[in-house]
Amino acid sequence: MDLQPLLVEKVKDAVKQMYDVEVPSVEFQPTRKDFEGDITVVIFPMLRYVKGNPVEIGSKIGDYLQEHVEEISRYNVVKGFLNLVVSDVFYLNFFNNIKNEENYGFAETNSKASVMVEYSSPNTNKPLHLGHIRNNLLGYSVAEILKASGHKVYKTQIVNDRGIHICKSMLAWQRFGNGETPKSSGMKSDHLVGKYYVAFDKAYKAEIAQLKSEGKEKKEAEKTAPILLEAQAMLRQWEAGDEEVVKLWKMMNGWVYAGFDTTYKNLGVDFDKLYYESDTYLLGKDVVEDGLKKGVFFRKEDGSIWIDLSDEGLDEKIVLRADGTAVYMTQDIGTAIQRVTDFPDINGMVYTVGNEQDYHFKVLFLILKKLGYTWAEQLYHLSYGMVDLPSGKMKSREGTVVDADDLIQNMDKTAEEISKAQGKLEGYSKDEKKKLYRTIGLAALKYYILKVDPKKRILFNPEESVDFQGNTGPFIQYTYARIQSILRKADFDISTTREMTFDLHAKEKELLKQIQVFPETLQLAAENHSPALIANYTYDLAKEFNSFYQQVPVLPEVDQQKKQFRVQLSKKVGEVIQAAFKLLGIDVPERM
C-alpha cells in the first residue's frame, strides 16, 4: 500500500542499470502544488554518485519508472526535480482498503511501552485560570495522541494541596470570612477560596505599607508582617497534625475540589490517578540517603545533601536540607519512583509543566538517570510558554487573571451569538442548542490554544483573540457538519461497493493524498509530543474538502459510480476529522 519503499528500490535499480553505480538513499518530497505530480524524487543528492546533467538523469529515471512501475503513469522533470504522477488506480485501491477501517490511522494499543502523562497539577488555593487551560489541553491531547499511536497511557496529576499558599487562603477565610460557605454566598466553591487568597494578599500588602511607614525596610517588612507570620505558624500546625487546622484544611480543599471537578468536566479532561502532595511530600528522603551511599550525592559540612552536576554543565543542586527536611527536588524524585511502584509497567513519563521549570526538570531527569533507573531514559518535560495578557502577566494574587470558568462561558456566549445570526438550527430544542454552543465555543478555544507550538508564548487578548473563521475549530467543525448533511440526504445505500473505473477529479485525488498521510502525521505528533501537528493537519484536510465541495458536485452528480464514491469519500473525510479532533479533545457537531 505504501508506494515509497517500492519507489526507492526502483530508483536504485534504474540508476544501477543505467549508470552502474549504487546510490545509498533516495530523497522524496511531496510534489509542490504548482507542478504536475504527486511524488517528487530529488535528483541533486545523486550527483555525488552519478555524473551528469540532473535534468537528463531525472528523465532517464522517469522513463525507467514509467515502464517498470505500474503505479507511475506520467512524469516531468523541472531542474533537478523528477515529478511523478501516481495513477488513479493506486489511490482508488488505497481508498477501497481503508474506507471501512474503523480506527483508520490509529495504531494497535500495547504495541509500545506504557507512559504516564502528568498535567494540570494545580494549587488548591484558587480557581483555575487560562494558564491551567493551556496546560490541561496540552497534557490531555498529548495523552490521547500517545494512546492513538499505540502506547498505553495513564493520565495523572499531582494536587498541590499543602504549603504556605493554602494556609494564606485558610487564614484569610478564618479572619474575614464570617463563616461564609459556597452555599451561603452562592459562589462557585473554588472561586470562594480564591477570593480569600486575594483577600490575604490585600491585608498582607496593607501591613507591609504600615510597617514601612513606621520606618522598616521593605524586605524586613515583607518578612515580619504579622499576617504572614501567622500563616507560617498555621503551616507548622498543619504539619504537626493540629486537629482544628486540619479540619479547616479539609473543608476548604473540599470546596476547591468540587469547583475543579466542574471545570474539568466542562473542559472535557480527566485523570486515571490522582496524587496528593500531602501524601507524597515526605517521599524521596530515603532515596536520597541511598544515593548518598552510592556516591551519587555528597554531604556538605552543614549536613545538607547535594549533587554535583558540573560535569553536565550545570551547578550543584541541593536535594535535602541540613535539618533533614525535603525540598521540591526531593519530593519529585520520590514521587517519580512511587509512580513506577504503583504502575510497574510504565516505562516513561511526560511532565506537562511550564517552561519556567525547564532547569528543574533537566536536573530531575539527570538525577534519576544517575540513580540508575532504566525508565529515567524515557522522561519528557512537555514544556510550554506562558499565556500573557495585553496588560502583562497574569497574577492570581492580584486578581489579574483570565478565569477558566469565565472564559468557557464567554466562548459559549460568542458561539450562541454567531449561531443565532446564522439561523440554521430550526428544530433543535433549547437543550440541544445549549449543548451545541458549548461544543462550538470549546472548539474555538481549544483549537486556538492547541494549534500553536507549545514552546511559544501566547498573547491572549480576551476582547478579540478567539476567532470562528478561517484556521479555527469552528471552521473545521463546520466542514464536518456539512459532510453529515450530505450523508443525511444521501437516499441510497452508500455502503455497497461498486466498480470504480473512472478518472479521479484533481480535488478527489488531493483529498485521498491528505487522508493517506493521517497515520504518519499521528506518529509524528506522538514522537514530537505535538498536538499542533494534528491541528494543522486537520485544517488542511478541511480546507481541501471545502474546495472539493465547492467545485465538485456530490449528490447532484448523475453518474452513479462517481456519486457513490464521492459520498463515501466525504464520509471518510468526516471520520478522519472526527478522529483527529478527538485527539485534540474537541467534539464535532452533526449540524451547526
Add this chain to the structure above:
RNA sequence: GGUCGCGUAGCUCAGCUGGAUAGAGCAUCUGCCUUCUAAGCAGACGGUCGAAGGUUCGAAUCCUUCCGCGAUCACCA
C-alpha cells in the same frame, strides 16, 4: 554575567531531521448563495524569514557572532 527558549506579511501563526517562485488565517479590496449548510469558495494586496558572517550545487532551516524579548540560575513550590 552563565544557561535555555523565542524572533517569519499590519496582526495571529505554519514551514525548521537543508531543496523548486517562503505558506495559511485575520484585517483591507473584487467576485460567487434558483446544486449538496456562504462559520464557505475563488481571487487581489501584503515578506531584505531580527542583523552580519560561514558551510553547501542549494539556507527561513545547519554553524559562529551580535541585537531584541522572555524564562531561569533560591535550603520557594
